[in-house]
Amino acid sequence: MEITLESDLVLLRPIQESDAEELWANTAGDDQLWNWVWTAEPIPRSLEDIRSVIKAMKVRDAQGIRNTFAVVLKSSGQVIGSTSYIDRDEVKKSLEIGSTFYAAFARRTAVNTHCKYLLLTHAFEVLRYQRVLIKADSTNTTSIAAITRIGAKLEGLIKHEKQRRDGSWRDAVYFSVIESDWLETKAHLTKLLVTKAHDLKSSNNLNY
Secondary structure, eight states: OOOOEEOSSEEEEEOOGGGHHHHHHHHTTOHHHHTTSSTTSOOOOSHHHHHHHHHHHHHHHHTTSOEEEEEEETTTTEEEEEEEEEEEETTTTEEEEEEEEEOGGGTTSHHHHHHHHHHHHHHHHTSOOSEEEEEEETTOHHHHHHHHHTTOEEEEEEEEEEEOTTSOEEEEEEEEEEGGGHHHHHHHHHHHHHHHHHHHHHHOSSOO
């Protein structure tokens, strides 16, 4: 099931191998980023490595339990990152939003808020899911702050949730949005978007 979502700022569409060049141009050598995402694969050190990771993601997408999106900045048409629906479960009506990353210039801007608004709205209002999980390594304070900011509710800490690339075991902080909380969370996200859109008019940046 292919999904395309868009706001006035970003377009989320299925990732393609042809996106590798722009992803590499915008994230090359950024170990601060790659330490946290696509951890089942080696850290990309070349354009070919990025292509290989995208191919691996496309295989998982074809299995029907994942959707890997390219995040396109509409003003420039650039692919500036990626995000995913993971472990879609039609029986439990649940999924995870994860494997999210952006180019350095798009972090701490409106991009993440727009992406989460689109993904959550689609999950609850189109797919009719009951629970969306968002999790982060317990040492990744930036991601934890970003998840908290969008209004997801803290569920708890899962010890030794999975191994990191270096063989150590990570503890994961679990957050969720459930269907009965969605309207409250949606109102919070909408307020963030409206407030930042006002700021944009005077600052001409991505921070809305």
